Amino acid sequence: MVMSVANSPAVIETPLNKDALWQRVRAGAQNIADAEPLLVDFVTDSVLERDNLEEALAFILANRLRHAGVSAELSRKAFCEALKIEPDIADAMRVDLAATVERDPASHRAIEPVLYFKGFHALQTHRFAHAMYNSGRKDFALYLQSRSSQVYQVDIHPAVKVGCGVMLDHGTGIVIGETATIGDHVSILQGVTLGGTGKEEGDRHPKVGNGVLIGAGAKILGNINIGHGSLVAAGSVVLKDVPSHTTVAGVPAKVIGKTSCSEPGCVMDQMVAPLE
DSSP states (O other), rough: OOOOOTTTTOOOOSHHHHHHHHHHHHHHHHHHHHHHGGGGGHIIIITOOOSSHOOOOHHHHHHHOTTTTTOOHHHHHHHHHHHHHHHHHHHHHHHHHHHHHHTTOOSSSSSHHHHOOOHHHHHHHHHHHHHHHTTOOHHHHHHHHHHHOOOOOHEETTTTOOSOEEESHHHHHHEEEETOOOOOOOEEEEEEEEEEOOSOSSOOEEEEEETTEEEETTTTEOOEEEETEEEEEEEOOSOBEEEEEEEETTTTTEEEEEESSSHHHHHHHOOOOOOO
């Protein structure tokens, strides 16, 4: 069972709902095949010939990441092994997909993130890499990090722990360092860095709580806590802890108000409520 946060609309936990989401993906793929002749082979190979969402994503990601010396089939088999090592990856994928469809106004069908959204692809690649890293296959995990950075322009160290229901919107330019952690139902926009200060070793990266929204281009540096349900405004440079359910903005970032809802990351709410 995947982790969840109360009142979060994107949580999917029952086998029935899992099947329903996969059927939505398959129906979307069939509609594409019927409407666009040039994509028939693509959607057939990627989705219509697959048995479930995780198998489809293993195939899609392996083909996106293929490289001289490491074929798509080798990567696909490695991803299938990772699913055996950490079966919860399959649940997390579904919650991530539901979250992306729920939150991203550019996503109108469940099939779209599966086929086209590189932020979603980068996150699922990381889930596979993280499983391999934890199982001792660190070199292949680091290879996946490198390829993901090249292909998707998203650089996440395979040691990073990521919760479920996470959305990487657009993805381009996101960098997340080795000792960072990310909670459930977090949304991260393009150009965000969860980095170190450059002066420390060991545990040196941010810890992001549940329901957090991090705006485009924000830089969060050092081993600091970003409290549950907080909002980091676009372009901010955060160097200190952020209290739960507050909004910070600026360079360096300062508290400018409360968040207007309990989990901005779930609803993409960037509005600020005044401090009392």
